[in-house]
Amino acid sequence: MPTALADINAVCSATPTAPTINDPCAGVLTATSTAVFPITTVGTTVVTWSFDYGNGFTQTVNQNVIITSPAAPSITAASATSFCAGGSVDLSSTVATAYRWYKDGILIPGATSQIYNATTSGNYSVEIGNGTCYSVASVVTTVTVNPTPATPTVTVATATTFCTGGSVILNSSSATGNQWYKDGVAIPTATNQTYTANASGNYTVIVTTTGCPSAPSAATTVTVNPTPATPTITAATATSFCTGGNVVLSSSSSTGNQWYKDGVAIPTATNQTYTANTTGGYTVVVTTTGCPSAPSVATTVTVNPTPATPTVTAATVTTFCTGGSVVLSSSSATGNQWYKDGVAIPTATNQTY
Numbered sequence: 001m002p003t004a005l006a007d008i009n010a011v012c013s014a015t016p017t018a019p020t021i022n023d024p025c026a027g028v029l030t031a032t033s034t035a036v037f038p039i040t041t042v043g044t045t046v047v048t049w050s051f052d053y054g055n056g057f058t059q060t061v062n063q064n065v066i067i068t069s070p071a072a073p074s075i076t077a078a079s080a081t082s083f084c085a086g087g088s089v090d091l092s093s094t095v096a097t098a099y100r101w102y103k104d105g106i107l108i109p110g111a112t113s114q115i116y117n118a119t120t121s122g123n124y125s126v127e128i129g130n131g132t133c134y135s136v137a138s139v140v141t142t143v144t145v146n147p148t149p150a151t152p153t154v155t156v157a158t159a160t161t162f163c164t165g166g167s168v169i170l171n172s173s174s175a176t177g178n179q180w181y182k183d184g185v186a187i188p189t190a191t192n193q194t195y196t197a198n199a200s201g202n203y204t205v206i207v208t209t210t211g212c213p214s215a216p217s218a219a220t221t222v223t224v225n226p227t228p229a230t231p232t233i234t235a236a237t238a239t240s241f242c243t244g245g246n247v248v249l250s251s252s253s254s255t256g257n258q259w260y261k262d263g264v265a266i267p268t269a270t271n272q273t274y275t276a277n278t279t280g281g282y283t284v285v286v287t288t289t290g291c292p293s294a295p296s297v298a299t300t301v302t303v304n305p306t307p308a309t310p311t312v313t314a315a316t317v318t319t320f321c322t323g324g325s326v327v328l329s330s331s332s333a334t335g336n337q338w339y340k341d342g343v344a345i346p347t348a349t350n351q352t353y
Contacts (some may be wrong), residue, residue, distance in 0.1 A: 004251060005049070005063035011134030013038040014065050019049055021042045026053055031061070039065045042132065050350065059071045070096065070130065070135035073128045081118075084212035088119040091141060096128030102137060131197040149177065149207045149214040153295040160197075161223040163291035164174065167198040172221060200224045228293040239276075240302040246277035253286040258287065267282065276301045307335065337339045 008014050015038040020033045031049035040044050045065045052058050063293045073094035081089050092115050093099055093334055101111035103122040118124055123140040157169040172178045172193050180190035182201040197203055202219040235249040251257045259269035261280040268330070281298035315327035327353045330336045338348035 003061065005061055007064040007066055009066045009068070011070055012130055013040045013067055014067060015039070016047055016063060018064075021051060023053060025086060029053065035278070038261070039067060042067050050086055050272070058245050069133065070129055072136045073125060073126055073138045073236045075124065075138050075141045077141060081141060082146065082211075084146050088117050089122055089143060091116045091118055091126075091143075093128060093138070094128040096130075096135075098129050098131040098134070100127045100134060102126070108184075117144070118143045130316045140211075146210040146212045146242065147208045148212050151172070151215045152178070152205050152207045152217045153342075154203065154205055154217050154220045156220060161225065161290075162218060166224070166228045167196050168222060170195045170197055170203055170205075172205045172207070177207045177209050179206050179208065180204075195224045198224065217293060225289040225291045227252070227291050230287045230294045231257070231284050231286045231296045233282065233284060233296050239299060240304065242304050243306045245303070246275050249274045249276055249282055249284075250284070251284045253284075256286045256288050259283075260286050267342055277303065279303045285344070307332065310336070 003164040005019055008016050018033070018250065021029050021031075021247040029051050031051050032274050033047050033049050035047045039047070039260050043066070044240070047063045048060050049063060050060045063305045076092045078090035078092065078330050080252070090102075093101075094253075095114065098114050099114055101108045101116045102125045103118075103120075105123075105125075108116070116124070116126070121144050123136050123142050127134040127137050128232055129135060153173040155173070157171065157172045160168050162168065172180075172195075175193050178191055178193055179193040180187045181204045182197075184202075184204075187195070193288070195203070195205075200223050204216040206243050207214040207260055232252045234250050234252075236250065239247050240332070241247065249259075251259075256274050257264045257270055257272055259274040260283045261276075261278070263281075264285075266274070273313050274282070274284075279302050281300050283295040283298050285295050288295040288313065311331040313329050313330065313331075320326065328338075333351050336351055338345045
């Protein structure tokens, strides 16, 4: 009879085969045991086998049954384990027959496949086995789901409609993580809390925190109105005339005019034409959609004063015989034109006649 039997090493469970011996008298004897099979207790269980030879004579022999758990599995992540809300990562276990997934040490109901799709933050582990016997848990894999930042709002410091050369400061409700967009296209280096917009378009801002972008803000529409072309002035007649005269000045623009004299706006002078009757430098400015042009080149109007009425003195009597004459003298030394019966006397332009 053997004094000892070989150890049995098994994973999860074992049902030892009863040993036998050949007895010269009793023939082949099969041992029996009071142990409960299969053996599932992890560790070493000593099974005592008994051989019954009859006539009350028995002998026993021990056998060690060593049960081990399956080796701890490992977890492989198919992608990054830190991602934004709405994302996920596939966690894969070492191949086995059965699986039990845990989050933060708590069994996840129904998570019994080799792959688990994690969508929430936590420490994930897995046990593998055969359905009744399981390994110790794997090393945890930490999944971090970063929240989506709140949708930012945009406020403006001044009006969003202005003339060429103007601007408006747009302000994000978030102090950090900003990226400004114009018409849906990211504006290079525009990452401050404020952005100075000087071109027409629809402006939005997106805030990114821990790699996660917010939804875009509501669009703020900026409208830059063009500066009208500089108008020109044409004069209908001479711009230098005597007191009591005038000249009609015409703007090249049919609408939006404002006439100025010596740089001062002339009240109610907003038509395409302006009748000037005083001396000065006249300009016109055209305004379209609230935007003024540069002033036109000035047109100078000169109103010359009417000279004092001259007097005529006669050097001698003004009644004389045929063949006589009289010298008439003007009170003005220059600028004279003599008339007879209302008709200008040719070449009679001296002070005397």
